Amino acid sequence: MIEDDGNKTNENEVGKPMETMDAKDDLTNRQGHPIYDNQSSRTVGNRGPVTLENYPFLEKITHFDRERIPERVVHARGAGAHGFFEAYGTCGDEPIAKFTRAKLFQEKGKRTPMFVRFSTVIHGGTSPETLRDPRGFATKFYTDDGNWDLVGNNLPVFFIRDAIKFPDVIHSLKPDPVTNRQDAQRIMDFMSLTPESMHMLTFLFSPRGIPQDYRHQDGFGVNTYKWFNKEGEGVLVKYHWKTKQGIKSLTQAQASEIQATNFNHATQDLFESIERGDYPEWEFCVQIMSDDEHPELDFDPLDDTKTW
Numbered sequence: 578m579i580e581d582d583g584n585k586t587n588e589n590e591v592g593k594p595m596e597t598m599d600a601k602d603d604l605t606n607r608q609g610h611p612i613y614d615n616q617s618s619r620t621v622g623n624r625g626p627v628t629l630e631n632y633p634f635l636e637k638i639t640h641f642d643r644e645r646i647p648e649r650v651v652h653a654r655g656a657g658a659h660g661f662f663e664a665y666g667t668c669g670d671e672p673i674a675k676f677t678r679a680k681l682f683q684e685k686g687k688r689t690p691m692f693v694r695f696s697t698v699i700h701g702g703t704s705p706e707t708l709r710d711p712r713g714f715a716t717k718f719y720t721d722d723g724n725w726d727l728v729g730n731n732l733p734v735f736f737i738r739d740a741i742k743f744p745d746v747i748h749s750l751k752p753d754p755v756t757n758r759q760d761a762q763r764i765m766d767f768m769s770l771t772p773e774s775m776h777m778l779t780f781l782f783s784p785r786g787i788p789q790d791y792r793h794q795d796g797f798g799v800n801t802y803k804w805f806n807k808e809g810e811g812v813l814v815k816y817h818w819k820t821k822q823g824i825k826s827l828t829q830a831q832a833s834e835i836q837a838t839n840f841n842h843a844t845q846d847l848f849e850s851i852e853r854g855d856y857p858e859w860e861f862c863v864q865i866m867s868d869d870e871h872p873e874l875d876f877d878p879l880d881d882t883k884t885w
Contacts, residue, residue: 606636609724651747652713654704655696656791656844658851661688662718668863676812676865677804681720690719695791695847698730699750699759706843707832709786714796714818727816731788732781733797735881736774746771773882784826790846792857793825801879803868813866813878815885818859 604612612633619631627634666685667673673682681689696713697706712731717724736746749767753760768774780786788794798816805811827835835842850857864885866878876883 652696653702657694707836789825821858
């Protein structure tokens with residue numbers, strides 16, 4: 578017989594089942610879905626093998642396997658910031674519910690937390706931010722229904738329309754593995770054999786190819802997406818982030834001058850503007866097209882090398 582010494586035990590330590598502890602409410606997976614137990618694997622019977630249906634286990638182990646990650650092939654150099662998205666509740670003069678049922682857009686003034694990461698593309702994580710290069714413009718919305726990732730660039734089109742060519746276009750733009758320098762012959766060899774890349778090259782070698790910093794540039798979803806309303810009716814959309822700071826670019830001479838003294842000027846500018854309360858803003862805009870045949874167009878609306 579165990580005598581009661583009058584001391585109370587902590588329910589969360591010994592008296593309350595682990596899966597009902599309040600801490601579970603704060604534990605989510607990569608998509609923002611709640612995880613109720615990350616300490617037990619699902620198996621086939623008490624002694625059976627772990628099932629592939631056990632997503633929390635697979636995510637936890639794959640995350641552990643990749644805790645030390647080599648530098649990514651593209652978009653290694655970047656800077657990010659937290660912020661929020663505030664909905665208008667309309668698209669033009671019409672209720673946005675006519676086009677989409679996504680909750681984050683419906684209510685005027687509704688704020689959704691989000692994160693944005695700006696980046697260069699081709700060079701490494703310690704490379705200058707003054708190079709002529711597309712800029713990544715990747716956003717993550719922490720919505721009521723889970724996390725929504727919308728990736729993009731600061732230019733509205735891309736080099737290729739067929740994803741199988743992606744390794745080839747990146748290899749052409751990367752430094753030569755022998756000389757460790759970008760080679761114009763390698764670049765133009767690929768581009769000349771890929772005529773759809775000319776549109777992107779035109780943007781890249783325009784003033785927008787070297788933005789002054791991350792705040793003074795637009796963002797584009799580049800690809801074509803699809804919205805559905807509550808009735809199941811769909812439309813095609815393209816996403817655009819329009820900077821409220823205005824578009825500003827650097828000349829090649831200005832970029833070279835900055836690069837001589839500061840590899841991190843765009844990251845520094847973003848950090849310092851936020852520190853002083855001068856928060857950068859972008860207006861989120863969409864182009865909308867009906868999802869049917871368009872004989873009036875001489876291109877495919879799904880082609881990411883074209884603008885609408």
